Amino acid sequence: MTTTMSRRHRVVVIGSGFGGLFAAKRLRRANVDVTLISRTTHHLFQPLLYQVATGILSEGEIAPSTREILKRQENVQTLLGDVSAIDVNARTVTSEAGGVRTVTAYDSLIVAAGATTSYFGNDDFATYAPGLKSIDDALELRGRILSAFEFAELEQDERIRDEWQTFVVVGAGATGVEMAGQISELSHRTLRNDFRAIDPRRSRIVLVDALDDVLGSFGSKLSNSAAHQLEKLGVDVWLSEKVVEVDERGITVEDKSGLRTRIQSRTVVWAAGVKGSDLANSLAAQTGAELDRGNRIKVQGDCTLPGHPEVYVIGDMMSLKGYPGVAQVAMQQGKYAADQIKRHIGGKARAEDFHYFDKGSMATISRFKAVASIGDRLRFGGVIAWFLWLVIHVLYLVGFKNRVTTVLHWAVSFLGRGRSQRTTTNQQLVGRNAVRAAQLPDNADPALAERDERTERDQAADRPQPAAKG
Numbered sequence: 001m002t003t004t005m006s007r008r009h010r011v012v013v014i015g016s017g018f019g020g021l022f023a024a025k026r027l028r029r030a031n032v033d034v035t036l037i038s039r040t041t042h043h044l045f046q047p048l049l050y051q052v053a054t055g056i057l058s059e060g061e062i063a064p065s066t067r068e069i070l071k072r073q074e075n076v077q078t079l080l081g082d083v084s085a086i087d088v089n090a091r092t093v094t095s096e097a098g099g100v101r102t103v104t105a106y107d108s109l110i111v112a113a114g115a116t117t118s119y120f121g122n123d124d125f126a127t128y129a130p131g132l133k134s135i136d137d138a139l140e141l142r143g144r145i146l147s148a149f150e151f152a153e154l155e156q157d158e159r160i161r162d163e164w165q166t167f168v169v170v171g172a173g174a175t176g177v178e179m180a181g182q183i184s185e186l187s188h189r190t191l192r193n194d195f196r197a198i199d200p201r202r203s204r205i206v207l208v209d210a211l212d213d214v215l216g217s218f219g220s221k222l223s224n225s226a227a228h229q230l231e232k233l234g235v236d237v238w239l240s241e242k243v244v245e246v247d248e249r250g251i252t253v254e255d256k257s258g259l260r261t262r263i264q265s266r267t268v269v270w271a272a273g274v275k276g277s278d279l280a281n282s283l284a285a286q287t288g289a290e291l292d293r294g295n296r297i298k299v300q301g302d303c304t305l306p307g308h309p310e311v312y313v314i315g316d317m318m319s320l321k322g323y324p325g326v327a328q329v330a331m332q333q334g335k336y337a338a339d340q341i342k343r344h345i346g347g348k349a350r351a352e353d354f355h356y357f358d359k360g361s362m363a364t365i366s367r368f369k370a371v372a373s374i375g376d377r378l379r380f381g382g383v384i385a386w387f388l389w390l391v392i393h394v395l396y397l398v399g400f401k402n403r404v405t406t407v408l409h410w411a412v413s414f415l416g417r418g419r420s421q422r423t424t425t426n427q428q429l430v431g432r433n434a435v436r437a438a439q440l441p442d443n444a445d446p447a448l449a450e451r452d453e454r455t456e457r458d459q460a461a462d463r464p465q466p467a468a469k470g
């Protein structure tokens with residue numbers, strides 16, 4: 001496919017996340033043609049992914065169609081495509097979807113391709129410990145978590161039943177804390193009367209981090225408060241423990257003295273790290289911009305790349321003045337980049353460098369429990385922080401319908417004990433690893449082969465042995 005040539009200034013936006021969507025929307029009245037290219041057809045509200053993973057919300061509520069959001073904005077064309085190449089000299093973006101290769105020319109480019117899960121060089125951990133970055137991840141985790149209770153109910157061997165009823169969350173940042181809190185609520189409230197052979201309230205939830213604090217970025221007062229609230233929920237918090245092994249039946253952690261401890265668990269959630277999109281590598285190689293340790297590209301003060309004032313890189317895949325990887329930075333940079341483009345086509349001088357306005361940060365721990373940090377001084381936890389969190393998240397959800405159904409589902413889960421989204425499918429459970437194996441040459445995935453072999457061995461060992469004839 002070739003795109004039609006336009007006489008207007010052509011802006012290409014890569015990504016339909018917070019940065020890309022806010023940039024495209026800001027260009028609504030500008031005299032430009034915008035092409036928004038993304039590998040997903042939705043705009044994903046990542047802060048609520050953990051609620052999809054734990055059956056509170058449906059995926060549609062947090063991932064509205066980008067095409068629908070932008071349907072009234074006539075200067076935008078939305079294209080599905082995985083961007084495989086950006087040529088900053090030819091000023092083209094190459095993307096692929098459904099076997100169709102599309103080359104789109106630009107005059108200005110906004111790259112907002114976000115970040116992916118980082119296993120800190122241990123990519124084999126991914127087989128057994130999914131991250132939480134996409135709808136696929138959330139649905140797989142929902143399948144794994146809810147199935148763990150089902151498998152525990154079936155299991156006769158107490159040792160294996162305990163493994164099914166042990167949940168490990170790696171990473172004590174906001175996502176890890178939210179996941180651990182919600183798995184605890186599932187066990188203690190939602191599922192407590194649903195099983196006959198097992199008692200879901202006996203489940204063990206372990207939150208592990210290599211660092212010394214829970215929610216370290218919130219400061220020591222809120223960090224201690226969060227750790228205390230988690231303990232009250234029955235979550236085991238293991239700090240200063242680095243994960244050194246992950247396999248199908250658990251993880252091994254190592255403390256600072258080198259002492260290793262094994263935690264047997266069939267469900268491990270990886271919420272420990274992110275790294276900038278691979279597109280950062282190609283842009284760095286072409287422009288001489290540096291990459292930081294998190295594979296984020298170092299941008300100039302105006303979010304552009306050296307020697308390329310027409311290329312903006314924003315959001316989670318860029319590094320600037322230590323700004324955090326949060327939605328507000330991406331949204332503010334999206335608007336900033338769009339405004340700079342408008343100034344450029346209007347013949348005005350560039351505005352001053354980008355400055356992030358920090359509106360504060362929040363994390364929920366469970367029902368009625370949250371922490372909030374606003375400005376340098378205002379830090380508080382508990383019910384007020386939790387209500388504030390609810391209001392702000394509803395306001396930022398895109399789409400009126402989504403807001404209404406989200407509030408209804410929250411009422412079901414937080415006022416009652418139910419979860420409206422407990423459906424899981426086998427495809428969600430096996431899909432990611434099946435796709436991964438299919439993409440490898442001759443389907444050889446050593447981790448999967450090893451897992452299959454080990455499962456067979458375990459099953460043979462677990463099978464009752466025939467009684468000796470006497």
Ligand SMILES: Cc1cc2nc3c(=O)[nH]c(=O)nc-3n(C[C@H](O)[C@H](O)[C@H](O)COP(=O)(O)OP(=O)(O)OC[C@H]3O[C@@H](n4cnc5c(N)ncnc54)[C@H](O)[C@@H]3O)c2cc1C
Binds near residue numbers: 019040133277279327
């Ligand atoms: C579980 C979780 C919880 C979070 N909670 C919070 C929170 O409570 N508060 C907060 O402020 N922030 C939170 N964040 C961080 C926040 O979501 C990110 O900072 C924000 O999404 C970054 O926006 P972005 O536009 O840079 O990237 P993203 O929103 O990740 O968007 C990236 C876009 O690029 C597309 N894309 C990627 N690669 C390609 C490619 N090669 N070709 C085409 N398209 C591509 C993706 O499909 C996506 O549309 C959370 C993140 C996660 C994962």
